[in-house]
Amino acid sequence: MLEGKRVNLRVMEKEDLPLFAEWLNKPEFIGEYNPLRQISRTEIEKDYDKRSLEQTGFIIEKKDGSKIGYMWHFIVVHPALKLLEIGYFLVPSERGKGYCTEAVNIMVDYLFLSKDMIRIQACTELRNIASQKVLEKVGFKKEGTIRKSIFNRGEWKDAYLYSILREEWKEPKILTKPQARAAHI
Ligand SMILES: CC(C)(COP(=O)(O)OP(=O)(O)OC[C@H]1O[C@@H](n2cnc3c(N)ncnc32)[C@H](O)[C@@H]1OP(=O)(O)O)[C@@H](O)C(=O)NCCC(=O)NCCS
Numbered sequence: 001m002l003e004g005k006r007v008n009l010r011v012m013e014k015e016d017l018p019l020f021a022e023w024l025n026k027p028e029f030i031g032e033y034n035p036l037r038q039i040s041r042t043e044i045e046k047d048y049d050k051r052s053l054e055q056t057g058f059i060i061e062k063k064d065g066s067k068i069g070y071m072w073h074f075i076v077v078h079p080a081l082k083l084l085e086i087g088y089f090l091v092p093s094e095r096g097k098g099y100c101t102e103a104v105n106i107m108v109d110y111l112f113l114s115k116d117m118i119r120i121q122a123c124t125e126l127r128n129i130a131s132q133k134v135l136e137k138v139g140f141k142k143e144g145t146i147r148k149s150i151f152n153r154g155e156w157k158d159a160y161l162y163s164i165l166r167e168e169w170k171e172p173k174i175l176t177k178p179q180a181r182a183a184h185i
Contacts, residue, residue: 004106004174007099012057017044028092033125035152060103068094071103084117104138109175121163135162
């Protein structure tokens with residue numbers, strides 16, 4: 001468990017998959033700027049069983065244990081590099097309260113403390129201001145536009161690529177050192 005002040009990140013377990021399937025199939029959870037998809041629980045279970053250590057999903061939980069969202073890190077395949085990327089979703093009723101900003105801060109601390117990576121990146125549709133604000137508040141910088149990279153509601157949309165470098169992060173903002181050591185093990 002990665003513990004923050006108002007939210008925790010807990011590695012997703014098989015028991016979470018029914019709720020996860022329910023979330024993924026709800027357009028209001030996915031949001032208007034991300035591709036619509038309908039996926040069966042069986043497919044989700046297969047994906048879960050195939051996942052590698054480099055691709056891990058986390059449930060975002062409030063301190064009372066209520067499940068309010070999902071965040072994951074994964075590797076983007078590139079001919080020369082291994083690019084570590086994150087993504088996140090919150091249930092609509094818990095948006096706009098700063099929870100995602102804290103969850104991204106926790107994830108960035110965790111990834112830089114536990115993995116020998118020099119950068120973490122995220123992509124967001126041009127109109128997704130809430131997501132861009134989250135990234136900027138955590139210290140991500142906008143690198144540029146990936147043109148026509150998201151197919152959503154019948155149209156190809158441009159996205160911004162954001163990243164934060166290890167040297168910009170400098171030190172953990174939320175995770176305490178003993179906790180971070182435990183997460184690494
Ligand atoms: C993106 C998302 C995770 C942000 O979560 P969140 O918990 O609401 O984020 P926070 O509360 O930490 O911060 C959001 C910021 O955006 C602002 N914001 C939210 N909606 C906005 C809008 N339509 N226009 C401008 N600013 C907006 C909030 O006011 C807040 O800024 P502030 O702290 O300066 O007030 C959430 O909106 C979501 O789940 N969206 C659907 C899924 C999605 O798009 N995921 C990202 C894929 S790249």
